[in-house]
Amino acid sequence: MARKTILRVAGLAACSAILVAGCASDSGDPAPAAAPSSAAATQPTDGKTSEAPVPANLPRITILATGGTIAGKANANSAVGYTAGQATAQDLIDAVPGLDKIAKLDAVQVSNIGSQDMNDEVWLALATKINQIFADDKADGVVVTHGTDTIEETAFFLDHVVASDKPVVLVGSMRPSTALSADGPANLRSAVQVAAVPEARGRGTMVVLNDTIHAADDVTKTNTTSVQTFASPNRGPIGHVDAAAVQFSGPAAQQPRLTFPVPGKSPLPRVDIVYSHAGMDATQVNDSLGHGAQGIVLAGVGDGNTAKPVVDALSGAAKKGVLVVRSSRVGSGSVVRNAELNDDQLGTVSALGLNPAKSRILLQLLLVNGITDPAKVQQNFADS
Known part of the structure; x- marks a missing residue:
């Protein structure tokens, strides 16, 4: 049944095409010339097809x-x-x-x-x-x-x-x-x-x-x-x-976004990312501190963890006023505060759901705006 329907539609389309072309009628008399279509009526005299006008109210x-x-x-x-x-x-x-x-x-x-x-x-x-x-x-x-x-x-x-x-x-x-x-x-x-x-x-x-x-x-x-x-x-x-x-997939968020003024000049404060791995020592941390890093983001293993020498070096830096944020190299998930490591004792901040690269940027913006108290930094990570 479906095949017959398709064929009938195709046959009608073919007949319509023949009629528009001006074929002879069943009586043998020539068919009247078809009226020009709206598309043909808009053909410019130089033979080029004119484009549809662009709406004036486009965004x-x-x-x-x-x-x-x-x-x-x-x-x-x-x-x-x-x-x-x-x-x-x-x-x-x-x-x-x-x-x-x-x-x-x-x-x-x-x-x-x-x-x-x-x-x-x-x-x-x-x-x-x-x-x-x-x-x-x-x-x-x-x-x-x-x-x-x-x-x-x-x-x-x-x-x-x-x-x-x-x-x-x-x-x-x-x-x-x-x-x-x-x-x-x-x-x-x-x-x-x-x-x-x-x-x-x-x-x-x-x-x-x-x-x-x-x-x-x-x-x-x-x-x-x-x-x-x-x-x-x-x-x-x-x-x-x-x-x-x-x-x-859903409506826009109702709460306002966390935003800061555009920094007045570059470069932004130095924040380094330290990548955790097996057999790691504190060399990366000490090198960052030696080059004047005001903040360090740990791309930690698992839930933002790392080797004990690195933990000790990061905690020491935090106690000297360097902002330290624990993120993860895993690629998804949230770094839970005070879980694998005690952030309260170490003086560190949990990145929560932000990956190391984005944690670094947020830390730079906080530093350039004078937000250096670890508790306030943690709140900003929660609000981001």
Whole structure:
């Protein structure tokens, strides 16, 4: 039955096509000429098809480009090598057909570097630029193109220094712009879609890749080369996006985000990450202290633990006024305060759900704002 139905529909479609083409009628008389279709009526005299008009009320999105793989171009001498930060912001926009139908776009080149070279100076420039754009009401959302290696760190930093409830969306790619099946254009389209919807407001800074929306405090890179590398291991993604719609898994949080003023100058206070491993001694801790670290983040084993010589060195540093935060190298889960180690006795702070890289950034922001009491630092980690 289904096959017959399909055939009948196909037959009707074929007959309709013949009639529109002006075939002879059953009576043998010529069929009247078909009236011109609306599409044909809009053909310009030069033979080119006119584009549909762009709606006047499109949301305004500013794209800030920083470089990264999404702006990279392949190296002709290598099957996998490429040079990051070669394409401009306008190049990225031009590579996405129809992007200007989603939003009114403004492109600004902030930097053009690989994200392994991301630094405090670019962070401050981005934060200042975004806050000014929102203060002047020049955009309804901002998209930042960025390399994937440190995208989660920049997202976390911006989430804590951009005061507006308008969305900031970071986007990158795992393949350079000249690669086969480059993922950058689709990711950029998705990022603009997310930044353009009213439901994105109040969600802080987000990261969008591979049709998935992540919150800045949870997102992390989990694979060296896969396009599915980004995950939110503790709470999961906050939404998904496709060509037709943006879908968030829940409402925006009602409590205000923990934010700080944009630091006035770079570099930010020195905070080092000490990576724990078997057979470890206190060398890393002593080296950090010798280079003037004001804070140390432990990427501990398990629940933020480490070898006894390291614990002793960290506790000694904490008692001298150096802020010490226990995080974990595991990749997911929360470091529980006063569990495997007694933070109250050691003078240390638990990172809770923040990974070492994000713990470092929060500690830098606390230090630059004069928040050095361990109890207050712990409260800020709880509020982040």
